[in-house]
Amino acid sequence: MSTLEIRGLKVSVDTENGAVEILKGVDLTIKSGETHAIMGPNGSGKSTLAYSIAGHPKYNITGGTVTLDGADVLEMTVDERAKAGLFLAMQYPVEVPGVSVSNFLRTAVTALRGEAPKLRTWVGEVKGAMEALSMDPSFAQRNVNEGFSGGEKKRHEIMQLELLKPKIAILDETDSGLDVDALRIVSEGVNRAKESNNIGVVLITHYTRILRYIKPDFVHVFANGKIVEEGGPELADKLEANGYAEYVTA
């Protein structure tokens, strides 16, 4: 049982006009097996929360704490956070020219497990993960995210979620840019990974449609760098009906 605890998190970024505060004190606790949906309008700071937890150098932590089972996440380097059990599925996965998916996955899983996986079981593992996400076998030989369609990038992220088996996964707008079929396949992948490894999931999304496939236990409304309302799945229905207007006009 793992717990990611975010307390009073404040984050700023440097701009031409000086530091701008984006997160203004975020409190959130995620436990293994729970699914939290974070919903909010564009520009509310949802992605900043995701990238700050993963340790992107662009974001300056100006206050608060983030701990995973008591360990100080903010003190860790980016790779140490992954080794501690955090995973971020990115909204815009980065191209790495000349590095094949197969080489990338093997390097990552070797780093996370502390030893190279046995070739035979590993090949089977990758093949299984790719088949489950309806990906062509040739995919493993392509360069990481290079020339991938939007849907392929998201499948690749969720394939990593299944193979890397984190404790807590943050999915940043994994639903954006997916057609209905791809959304269903990707969502099934998330549910499968979650059930088999008891992952705690933070689902960051603008829209409610992914919540038809991935059922949240908790819904948090994010606006202006803060969580402004919290509730159960019924809160998503309210957002579906009313949108974010009441949160942004404030």
Added chain:
Amino acid sequence: MTTLTTNYLTPTGREEAWRFTPLKRLGGMHDGTAIVADRHSLALNSASVPGVSFALLSAMDNAPISESDDVIVARIRDFAKEVAVLTIAANTEVAEPILLKRTPGALDSAEFSRVLIRVENHARATVIIENTGDTHLAEDLEISVGSGASLTLVSLQEWGSKSIHAGRQHAVVERDATFKSIVVTIGGSLVRLLPTVEFAAPGASCELLGVYFATSGQFFEHRMFVDHKVPNAKSRVNYKGALAGDQAHTVWIGDVFIRAAAEGTDTYELNRNLLLSDGARADSVPNLEIETGEIVGAGHASTTGRFDDEQLFYLMSRGINLADARRLVVRGFFNEIITEIGDEVIQTRLMDRIDDELAKAGA
């Protein structure tokens, strides 16, 4: 000293062709002070194949096939009484690469070497030249690719840290022939190569590919010249370089000349450099001279950049540490060209050497 070719001027460093080269580090190969040894280090290192011959032949009977205004080439031609000649007979298709290897030389004297690779009409072959160990080498390598013939030349500078190598690799490409060159320079103290191509007849094409990786104190210069003097020839140049460590210095010059007669020319050249640490310097000068507007296309691009933080973040967010993430990115950067060699054993060896150099540079 009465022949015309000895009537050359020793470069001062102010000449366009020499302005980047640290002349003091050339071991005297440019100014006549080098002690020239009677060495012939190039040897055939693969099984003999019908239609392929390799021999040391008289320079008198094997005159140069091209002109050169390079002072080192002129000195080599003055000195060399013999030429290492590799001939691939007409209509011969050689399936396996032909491997030429230089045996280690010496550092107290220089080898002035003339080499001629003749690919006769409609022959096809891949030739790999492996340069290892420490030596001083001045090299005049000429390549003739006959009508309808196809040659892939892989030139591997895997030198030890003290080598000095000044070489010209000049290809004369005949009608409808294809020449592909892959140059890899990852070892040596100073390496200065002139991969040059002259299209002798229409319908020919060339592809000049290269990678170089310089670490502290190394100077690697690659100076292309593609001479489009006939119509309807196509050239592509793609060189990628990485630099790490103080005083690492690379130079890439891409000169393409489209003469008035060269209608229908199609050319593009690209040089990309990755600066892995402070204190390194990459010079990159693409240069197009165009005398006719009746062409298919002519372009060039040159970029020099540092590690992409977003790439490193992505890799590290999957648990890969910074050193391994950098290693992956550098390997990936070179991969596009290294895989063109098409020989797994060599590719693995080169990538391992690049890993080693990267680790040593601590970048």
